[in-house]
Amino acid sequence: MKKSLFESLNKDQKAALSHTDGPILILAGAGSGKTRVLTYKTAHLMTEKKIDGANILMVTFTNKAASEMKDRILKLLSANSQQPTANLPFAGTFHSLCAKILRRDGKHIGVLPNFVIYDEVDKKDAMKTIMNNKNISSKSFNPGSVGGSISGIKNELISPLEYPQYARGYYQETVAEIYIDYQKFLHENGALDFDDLLFETVKLFAKNPDVLSSYQEKFRYVLVDEYQDTNQAQYTLSKLFAGRYRNITVVGDASQSIYAWRGANFRNIVNFKNDFPDVKVFNLEQNYRSTQKILDAAFSVISKNTDHPILKLWTENEKGPSITVYEARDEQDEVNFAIKEMHKIIAEEKNYSYSSFVMLYRTNAQSRTIEEVFLHLGIPYILVGGVRFYERREIKDVISYLRVLVNPKDMVSFKRISKLGKKRLDKFLEFSTEFDISKLTTLEILDKTLEATDYLSLYNKDVEEDLARLENIKEVRSVATEFPAILDFLENISLVEQEYLPQNKPLFSHNKDDRKNAVTLMTLHAVKGLEFPVVFMVGMEEGLFPHARALMDREQLSEERRLCYVGITRAMKKLYITYAARRLYFGQRTSNIVSRFVLDLPSGIVESSLTETDYF
DNA sequence: GGTCACACAGTTTTT
DNA sequence: CTGTGTGACC
Numbered sequence A: 001m002k003k004s005l006f007e008s009l010n011k012d013q014k015a016a017l018s019h020t021d022g023p024i025l026i027l028a029g030a031g032s033g034k035t036r037v038l039t040y041k042t043a044h045l046m047t048e049k050k051i052d053g054a055n056i057l058m059v060t061f062t063n064k065a066a067s068e069m070k071d072r073i074l075k076l077l078s079a080n081s082q083q084p085t086a087n088l089p090f091a092g093t094f095h096s097l098c099a100k101i102l103r104r105d106g107k108h109i110g111v112l113p114n115f116v117i118y119d120e121v122d123k124k125d126a127m128k129t130i131m132n133n134k135n136i137s138s139k140s141f142n143p144g145s146v147g148g149s150i151s152g153i154k155n156e157l158i159s160p161l162e163y164p165q166y167a168r169g170y171y172q173e174t175v176a177e178i179y180i181d182y183q184k185f186l187h188e189n190g191a192l193d194f195d196d197l198l199f200e201t202v203k204l205f206a207k208n209p210d211v212l213s214s215y216q217e218k219f220r221y222v223l224v225d226e227y228q229d230t231n232q233a234q235y236t237l238s239k240l241f242a243g244r245y246r247n248i249t250v251v252g253d254a255s256q257s258i259y260a261w262r263g264a265n266f267r268n269i270v271n272f273k274n275d276f277p278d279v280k281v282f283n284l285e286q287n288y289r290s291t292q293k294i295l296d297a298a299f300s301v302i303s304k305n306t307d308h309p310i311l312k313l314w315t316e317n318e319k320g321p322s323i324t325v326y327e328a329r330d331e332q333d334e335v336n337f338a339i340k341e342m343h344k345i346i347a348e349e350k351n352y353s354y355s356s357f358v359m360l361y362r363t364n365a366q367s368r369t370i371e372e373v374f375l376h377l378g379i380p381y382i383l384v385g386g387v388r389f390y391e392r393r394e395i396k397d398v399i400s401y402l403r404v405l406v407n408p409k410d411m412v413s414f415k416r417i418s419k420l421g422k423k424r425l426d427k428f429l430e431f432s433t434e435f436d437i438s439k440l441t442t443l444e445i446l447d448k449t450l451e452a453t454d455y456l457s458l459y460n461k462d463v464e465e466d467l468a469r470l471e472n473i474k475e476v477r478s479v480a481t482e483f484p485a486i487l488d489f490l491e492n493i494s495l496v497e498q499e500y501l502p503q504n505k506p507l508f509s510h511n512k513d514d515r516k517n518a519v520t521l522m523t524l525h526a527v528k529g530l531e532f533p534v535v536f537m538v539g540m541e542e543g544l545f546p547h548a549r550a551l552m553d554r555e556q557l558s559e560e561r562r563l564c565y566v567g568i569t570r571a572m573k574k575l576y577i578t579y580a581a582r583r584l585y586f587g588q589r590t591s592n593i594v595s596r597f598v599l600d601l602p603s604g605i606v607e608s609s610l611t612e613t614d615y616f
Numbered sequence B: 001g002g003t004c005a006c007a008c009a010g011t012t013t014t015t
Numbered sequence C: 001c002t003g004t005g006t007g008a009c010c
Helices: A003-007 A011-018 A034-047 A063-079 A094-109 A120-133 A143-155 A169-188 A194-207 A209-218 A232-241 A292-302 A331-348 A364-377 A393-406 A411-418 A422-434 A442-453 A464-482 A486-495 A512-516 A554-568
Strands: A024-028 A056-060 A090-093 A116-118 A191-193 A221-224 A248-252 A280-284 A323-328 A357-361 A381-383 A519-523 A532-537 A571-580 A583-585 A588-590 A606-608
Touching: A011 A034, A011 A280, A024 A034, A034 A056, A034 A063, A034 A221, A034 A248, A056 A063, A056 A094, A063 A090, A090 A094, A094 A194, A094 A209, A094 A232, A094 A486, A116 A120, A116 A194, A116 A486, A120 A143, A120 A169, A120 A191, A120 A411, A143 A169, A143 A194, A143 A232, A169 A191, A191 A194, A194 A209, A194 A232, A209 A232, A221 A232, A232 A248, A292 A323, A292 A554, A292 A571, A323 A331, A331 A357, A331 A364, A331 A532, A331 A571, A357 A364, A364 A381, A364 A519, A393 A411, A393 A422, A393 A442, A393 A464, A393 A486, A411 A422, A422 A442, A442 A464, A442 A486, A464 A486, A532 A554
Parallel strands: A024 A248, A024 A280, A056 A090, A056 A221, A116 A191, A221 A248, A323 A571, A323 A606, A357 A519, A357 A532, A381 A519, A532 A571
Antiparallel strands: A583 A588
């Protein structure tokens, strides 16, 4: 590696990446240059150690993170004036990796290469069908929560045959029965759900040591990002991949584990040394993102957790302004206050615009009031979250037609298109025999389907809501051009959430420049991995954050605290914390007391906004 | 097969 | 408050 590249890293970062072989644990604090170390390490492996990129596996938790990694590695390699390398490392999520493995080798365990991937909506539909067949009322058993339970069981790698021995009580025993039928149903439909992608791959490896062996040979170097958020299945897969060469680097921070409710277990990172006793551990504790006061605030909140290790971050950055805490009269006053502060900052400071700000809340339900105030005042914003693009009704409808073309066994999709009208279905079935889809591009198939079924006539251009749906279908068409092979297309839309395109979202302005210049609104979960110059954390009240459901449970409270830590550490320059004395929640006026997390902030770095706010 | 009224529940959501 | 699901009815 070129000296200049190496020199831009600090001592700890250099140490962490120059150790290339054997098990390595990098405890990387918020804003400590984690992605940097991972990408440099990969570049280092390729250029210095002459490792073929094809022998390196990089696993991340989002596709966005994966493509960022790829971009940055490519840049590093070309900056290092390497010949354009033929092989770049595989960088992707566990799910996309497993989908690829199963398409190739799933046949050994009865997984056919044209399987479809069921998302949460499909899963719920499947669950309803099964529960109906079993005469289980969806009143006493909510299909969504049964699905969630089964997901948890699968992530623990417990099969339908094994689960009954763990099931306790009526609910779990019923889940055990549904689980058996659900797996059978998926199999009959040629479908896998997200959890199956992982579990089936583990099974494939368990039953076919030679297949496992071929992947172990291929992936001689394994790097796993966000290791604190791995579940049992992902943890097992990591160990399997690294089982032969033991060149495994895991990166993460227990304090940022916020997906326990989804099976993530931060103990996987805490106990990594039990799995690999000869592990080399590196701590990255220098923070490049935030002011000292923000780090102090974050530390004072997270240090109340005693169930996991906590990194003590430090920075060479300035101390910065105090944390502003504001008690609003109600939820509208809260947002008005935030906007007033934004305007002050924009007016007084250079280089600040609406896009410098993010407003973070605990629950999506809170976003509506916030949006209303933004709309009312005409402030541009981008709302991240809500209904996922590919789970929107019109998208699911259109995709279902395509899925049935590819996999006629898929009854969930078939049922869905059946509900779109008898005539439409007949025309579709007639049309489906007329073409050989293997000879057509995705876009051609899509357009022919839309034409044959006259699907678009369901919507009326003059109705605003319908117009948005038509726009969304247009967006699917543009994705279709990117993936001319129908199987690739279907896999992509299953595994890759569409970017948040402002035009899908209620936006104040239709002017292109204004779109970029917008305040971001999102949940605390969604902000992980991002940073903003100014962060507003709103609704800091007991019952909202920490959420009411977490109040009675130590572990859940600990996770809420980590979530708060994640929120605080997103801020680069200035942090605002607000709560409302009274708020409208589910149509009820409630008054909550201030969040314990606010009370945990050290008084020396906090100022109440009743006084003049202190800027930069 | 489609529509309407009513009841009811309502964290977070990388894939 | 509001989105979703259910059951009754045309």
